[in-house]
Amino acid sequence: MNALSSANMPSKPGSAPKVQAPPAVRLVGIEKWYGAFQALKSVDLTVHSGERIVICGPSGSGKSTLIRCINQLESIESGTIEVNGTKLSSSPARVRENRREIGMVFQQFNLFPHMTILQNCVLGPIKVRGLDRTEAEKIARHYLDRVRIPEQADKYPAQLSGGQQQRVAIARALCLQPQIMLFDEPTSALDPEMVSEVLDTMIDLASDGMTMICVTHEMGFARKVADRVIFMDHGEIIEENDPVGFFDAPRHARTQSFLGQIA
């Protein structure tokens, strides 16, 4: 993981930003059901502004569902979610307002295949933020530069490698200048040799103080970047600790066995 060693982190685990009101995200008693299956069981989680959270756990543990609730791609049966102190509402306009403040990166990149890289990046700023094209393109080029693929701006997604596509997806999310970034297993669909370029981009983002909630199995990344690591199983948060404590002295038996399996 030489990608990780080169990162220049502003704050080490343990020196997480002190509590500022309001928290970036506050989840209280979240319950989520898929029919008879309970995906989330009374989950509580508070994420402070500028904090980097890594969520891990076995598949089906509810970690993706949890972060998808934050930008309302999933509805919840009970509990409350606050983003930047505002309680989420299900009215379409409020949902869109909430999503505008939250960038999301998916496992499958989900770039729009019929648009060039640049068009992918300016869609949100133009249609959602109401910027004019010149301004939106300026922002888009800035972030494409930031993820180190400015020269691909006029290509189509299918002409890029998986790693490049995922970096574009990160740039596209950043173009809305969100306050919070959600990552849903951003490296799981990548070929191994492309994982580090995406992680580098995420580390770079973290070093800028972006609030990040990442579902990932990249434990090197978690150790390096996370302020807190959260372990989920069967829809519950089992353990929550700073990376050193989490990896070196896991308290819970299920955490221990999970870490044993992926090591």
Next chain:
Amino acid sequence: MAASIWERRTKRGEQVYQFNFAPVFNALDMLLVGVWFTIQMSVAAMSLGLVVSLVGAAIKTSGPRPLRLCVDIYVELIRNTPFLVQIFFIFFGLPALGIRLSPNTTALLALTINFGAYGTEIIRAGIKSISKGQIEAAQAIGLSWLQVLQYVVIKPALRAVYPALTSQFIFLMLGSSVVSAISATDLTAAANDLNSLTFASFEVYLVTTVIYLALSILFSTIFAGIGRLCFAYPVNR
């Protein structure tokens, strides 16, 4: 006059038909007027029908339940009744309600409504082929329902069903010959008129057939060109 066109010779008890295309070619302008109308009417019905289809498909995939039910009824009603009866209903039936339309307006309306039902189903299939991830990514950016459809879903959806859509367009153009039944001024109606003037049925309908074939090839070529222009982006699947 008829005798000069219909020259029949009895030769060893067989009737031999003497081809004579001259009267057809002499009155070709009559057919060309019909051709022009068929083209205009088809293009108009394709355009309007496409709009109906897009709206219908949008409602069917993500509209509110009552509207969805309305679209379902419309699609099933049209797809399960004969086109000719639909035309007759509009042309002969609606005047009873005080709605009186000219043959050409009726033809355009009937073709549009008919295409809309089939097009709705075709485009619905296209929309269904778009992965959930695409829609979620668009929603995550903050796009509204309509914007998601407009900017993210429609183009790949149309690309996915473009071959089916174009063959439905060709069906529409060919099916438009049915409107001759209410004396609209299309190619088939012109052929019928020419036939009753010349009685050269074989020649008239042979030429008409060739014209329809040429029109089909023309439309197919144009659609292929439009497809290459609009859906040129590369995909890896």
